[in-house]
Amino acid sequence: MSPLSLTSPIAALRDEFLGGPGYLAACTVGLPPRATRDALIADAESAAAGRVDVPTYTAAAERSRALFAQLVGVDASRVAIGSQTSPFAALIAAALPDGAEVLVPEGDFSSLLLPFVHSTRRLRVRAVPLPELADAVGEDTALVAFSLVQSATGDVADLPAITAAARRHGARTLCDGAQAIGWLPVAADAVDALVCHAYKWLCAPRGVAFLAVSEEFAREIPPLFAGWYAGADPWTSCYGHDLPLATDATRLDISPAWQAFLGAEQSLALFAGADPGAIHAHDTGLARRCRELLALPEPAIASAIVSAPDPDGDGLARLVRAGITASGRAGRVRLGFHVFNDLEDVELAVRALRG
Structure with a gap:
């Protein structure tokens, strides 16, 4: 898997987000795109000024x-x-x-x-x-x-x-x-x-x-x-x-x-307005690479979520110390890869989980 091309449809989607690097928690809360942030801010300012539409x-x-x-x-x-x-x-x-x-x-x-x-x-x-x-x-x-x-x-x-x-x-x-x-x-x-x-x-x-x-x-x-x-x-x-x-x-x-x-x-x-096939390939491709590097089994049906046993929470703690936003669920550490992520996020998470 090669790094994203700047002309790829995923790169265009990534440009719509301010954040993303180190954020592997779309399965918990997705990041708002720029346009979403702008719409909410503009409405709050308008409403505060007495202009409720x-x-x-x-x-x-x-x-x-x-x-x-x-x-x-x-x-x-x-x-x-x-x-x-x-x-x-x-x-x-x-x-x-x-x-x-x-x-x-x-x-x-x-x-x-x-x-x-x-x-x-x-x-x-x-x-x-x-x-x-x-x-x-x-x-x-x-x-x-x-x-x-x-x-x-x-x-x-x-x-x-x-x-x-x-x-x-x-x-x-x-x-x-x-x-x-x-x-x-x-x-x-x-x-x-x-x-x-x-x-x-x-x-x-x-x-x-x-x-x-x-x-x-x-x-x-x-x-x-x-x-x-x-x-x-x-x-x-x-x-x-x-x-x-x-x-x-x-x-x-x-x-x-x-x-x-x-x-x-x-x-x-x-x-x-995006290409659903490109998003699926990107997200599951990053998750697949993460599993490969962590020697985790590949699921029967490709998933954008990587989950591994973490009963004591040490894995999640290592991710947090490395500056990664992830989540822990049901005694497992959970990583979600989305359009605002790339191979650098995979490598950062793998290094953190390997200790």
Whole structure:
């Protein structure tokens, strides 16, 4: 693997970020691009001066919806907006029959799983190791809920196998793409519902989440969190109770955090206009080189996240002392390689972990 060419599409993306060298934590929080930073600063200064532009906020939320839809290959009418993963998971839980079985991977992220565990539907949540997920789908399974990329390990789920097994047994699928979308091309049509909090690999401000759902499944999901923004015409849905909701997935909208969407629009535009294949090759290439140098096994499906056992935290401590921002999860050290990283980051991390 050679250093990046200055004319490569990744080099152009890197130029959109102020930071990046030594930052290997996109799997925790993505770095805001320059345009995102500028939009947030300009808005804060404008608001502090008494110039609050509500129509601009609303337009940014709608453009963000459209950009996310473009990223995952569906029409914007099939995308609901919100602020977190767990409320969307709760909506999916509410769409299931009482006592239904929900199949999940062991150790998946709790914001995806807990809404099913604590649902008033008294759902039966069954957990199996990720590699066994497809084989574990049975006649009693109503929903398979899983992260496409596991937060703790970086392991990538076998999406075709899981969805094929779910279809054979008539089960719905809910996929969390927060650790994937931004470096791994994802098509929303592959599953019944796709959720994504955009503050990681899409480098948006925290507080911007999306639910892309099939038209058929959307009709089964109750709008538990409906507010003014879920109305057929939000600006005429501010008062009263006898108001029509939208007829598409936007009926599941949760009122947007305006300032966050103002920044998200810029981040999403950057990734929607980029070459997803080039990003995937770059990110997974850096991760692969890191594993090679650390003599770590290569996963069955290429991942941009490198994870290694670190039960006492010594590895993470060495990275911090070397000036590297990384993360520790579930007794492991975790490195995420993204568009603002290069081979120097790989070499710096490897030297630190080798001690």
